[in-house]
Amino acid sequence: MKPAFWKEATRRSWSIIKPEVERHIHALWEKPELPAMEVAAARLLTEWLRGSGFDIEAPCCGMPTAFIARKRLGPGPCIAILAEYDALPGTANDAVPYRQSRGQRAGHSCGHNQIGAANCGAAIAALKTMQDHKIPGELIVIGCPAEEIVWGKVGLLKKGAFEGVDAILTSHGDYQNGVISRPCQSVVGGEIVFRGESGHGGSIRKTNALDAAELAVQSIERLRAHHFADTQVEHVLRVGGGIPNVTPDEARVWINARQADYDRTSEVYDFLVDVCKHSAQLVGVSFQHLFVSATHGYLPNDRLAEMMMANLQEVGPPAWSDEAKKWMQSLAFECAPNGAFDLDEEVGLYTEGVDPYGQDDGEVSWQIPLGRVNWAYPQQVPLHNWALTALAGYPGSYPGPLMASETLALSAIDLMLNPKVIEQAKEELTERTKGLTLDPPRVGAWETLTQNPEAFWDATWVE
Template sequence: MDERLIAGAREAWRAIEPAARRMIDYIWENPELPMMEYKAEAALSAWLVEHGFTVERGVCAMPTAFRAVWSNGEGATIGFLAEYDALPGQGNRMEPNRAPDGKRAGHACGHNLIGGADTGAAIAARHAMEALDITGTIVVLGTPAEEILWGKIAMFRDGAFDGIDVLLTSHGDYQNGAPSRPCLACVSSEFVFRGESSHGGSRRSQNALDAAELTVQSVERLRAHQFSDAIIGHVMRFAGFMPSITPDEVRLWFTVRNADFERAEEVYNLILPIAQDAARYTGTDFQEQFISASRGYLPNDAMAGRLHAAMEVIGPPVWDDDDLAFMQGLSEHCRPGQPFNLDRTTAIHTEGVDPYGQDDGEASWYIPLARANWAYPTGVLLHNWAATANSGHESQMKGGVFAGEALALTAIDLFTDHSAIAAAKAELAERVGGRELSPPRVGGFEVMTNNPEAFWDATWVSTDKLAG
């Protein structure tokens, strides 16, 4: 990459970095549940407008989604993905110990960093393009509800990704670098069992909890022989008030994960009739309330190589003694007595399968995607209060800043070398091969877009026409 382009991109990032830091802090201080990210969406949209982007808010009929566009003439179109939702029950003060802050949610997956860093990267790239007279178009997609693998699936289905040549994003992980490896596909659905309440000593009731427990027990009994290759998780979001009242409604939220999307769907379709049969055996009613599904990442070595080249220019995050002391304290709380381990290099990571799901994984099967990772200590668990504390601290701010600068530099590289984009598209086509792809179904659209509170307080009723 030309030194003039590198200097221009890095100068543009340095100019925007203070605002990116403030945005990262603001989103961390105001954690919001998926599809309820009103403050984050408003702040990011206003920031983009301030820098000359045309912003469509409420895109795809989703109140907390946006699509922002800035163009400097004909050329490639590069999309930046901003995430900003938080996780329920994971609020914590910025302390290296369990210190609940009384908030309903917390950024235990670091999406405050993604929202601020990725949006900042897009703004920096926009100013670098103008200064360097580079043509092309930047699209920033504000994508809510990643934590339930929902927002990008709905936005992709409804056209928000149309016309984008490549995608850039970021995320905290246990390694710094540019991954080119899959993560797990996931299918997510809520099963609702409805019976009749009565005295707990009665033998005549239709006990919804019996149906839910029978479902879980049956799934566990069959797992070893029918779907030992799948990772199956569940929570009961509502299971009654007290033992002397038989529950008349129980909600069982299932997720099925597998490296292969078709296999995850297949296993889900094995579990669904188990739940239906459990309802029949217990005399209860059953309703499937499908939520979402997503493929895992499609690796793209061409994109990862370009991103990692930018990281080599920048260098990995550099943590000072205060940063390390904070992260060591968190690690000791999560993994007492275990050695402290923190990646301080950068690399292209191709081995293995990451254990999480991501809804931009779905998009990566249609549009080449590169993701900048920055490192958490291995002792700090994601989706844990410790990750919330860490994502608000300077130690992780340095990771987000590293990722933002790398994305801005990569965008300028791609805008000025169309052969790199062509190579990424060719690799995607080769990896997809002859598969006929279609986006997964999107569940609960009406409630998610009009009354997401009902989803989170477990009172929602799906209007989707599904099995049940």
């Protein structure tokens, strides 16, 4: 089959389902759900995929909000497209270019409503092309919960969800329109629980759990420059007491370490846990370490990236309207009143540098070749911010994820018809990991996040 023919056929298939992609972007945005609690999102996407011809396994791998949608049309490659659909606490906002106070309500401030719909739409369009033109192979969509705590794909990998997959495709919003073949950060994280004894705050007591938590955080900050200046450390105090005149009997600190080098990230995280343990001993309270997850950053794959870049060039950059760019400029001004409006309107291949974020599909990319296409948000709009929630729900922003969706559909068919590319991508992965011994996937909080995720988000969990 000549490239011009299958590309035209795939783009035609994708154009048919484009309105459904847009509808599902909006539907997911309207019902944001916290990681491991994405019940409505998983149901919405599986119903769409089932109605489009996929066979559904939901839930799967012991994870209530994970799913696998698959369709096999004879012998051939197995290509997986990932779907994400969780949201972040405290970032809710209407689709308006100004801040609205929404308390701790969740919002799609990383744009996973756009990822979930765009990636599922790409799979539906690719399947239609395969069926219409009798292209053999297996196409699957893996529904991945809890990306925001870099947990879901690590758990899916551990439970075998990626067995038999030859190559993986995905997308994400960022600050450039392009195909990404460069590392991002490794992330290791968990929660530290300090427990003491409650009592009247006016008394001198040596059993104040908050003292231990604050000592740990202060010690980490003091030690940063000399012990781990190369590694970013983030924390939140999840429990610290309810009223000043009651000595807190429990305090919880959630800590992440992130750095490009996975081994160094793990080393720093272990050091942080040890600092917390010693802080508890000094204060005279108990200590418990609750591990959440660990993930490598992306392992680049230039061969997949070259193939995807050719397809992205066929699609071209997002077709934002003048009205949409004006709206986005208003939003950018709210975030950075003195900054210039900067929105990437070209497409490119990005292979240099290290991206500052972490993704749990990074863990999977060390086992299976993974290709990724990004779409651009305005530079002045921060990820994980109310403004990104507003943007992700604004229909004028949809050309970005639509560009990615169409590129993924073309790339899936490209791989089905050109298994030599998959072979080359696997050879590249083997070369990049030569001589390395990879640890099994490290995932914690399993019982809580699969059976009682409310306890995780209420900060009452123990395992």
